[in-house]
Amino acid sequence: xxxKEEVKVEVEEGRILQIxxxxxxxxxxxxxQWHRMERSSGKFLRRFRLPENTKTGEIKAAMENGPLTxx
Numbered sequence: 001x002x003x004k005e006e007v008k009v010e011v012e013e014g015r016i017l018q019i020x021x022x023x024x025x026x027x028x029x030x031x032x033q034w035h036r037m038e039r040s041s042g043k044f045l046r047r048f049r050l051p052e053n054t055k056t057g058e059i060k061a062a063m064e065n066g067p068l069t070x071x
Contacts, residue, residue: 004063011056012047019068020045 010018024041050056060071 007063007068009061009068011050011059014056015050015052015054017048017050017059017070018045019047 006023007019007021010020012018021044022042025039027038029036029038062069062071
C-alpha cells in the first residue's frame with residue numbers, strides 16, 4: 001500500500017489523467033549473530049482519457065486510508 005506522498009496525479013495534454021507511484025523501501029535488522037536486509041521497490045503508472053466536456057481545472061483527488069478518490 002502506498003501513502004499519499006508517493007502518489008502523483010497529473011492531467012497531461014489537456015485530457016489525459018495520469019496516476020503514478022514509485023517507491024523504494026529498505027528494512028534492516030541486526031543482532032549479534034546475524035544481519036538481515038530486505039528491499040522492496042515498485043512502480044505503477046496508469047493513464048485515462050477524460051471525456052471532452054471534462055473541466056480539468058476542477059478535478060480534485062483525495063487519498064484516505066488507501067483508496068484514491070476523484071471528485
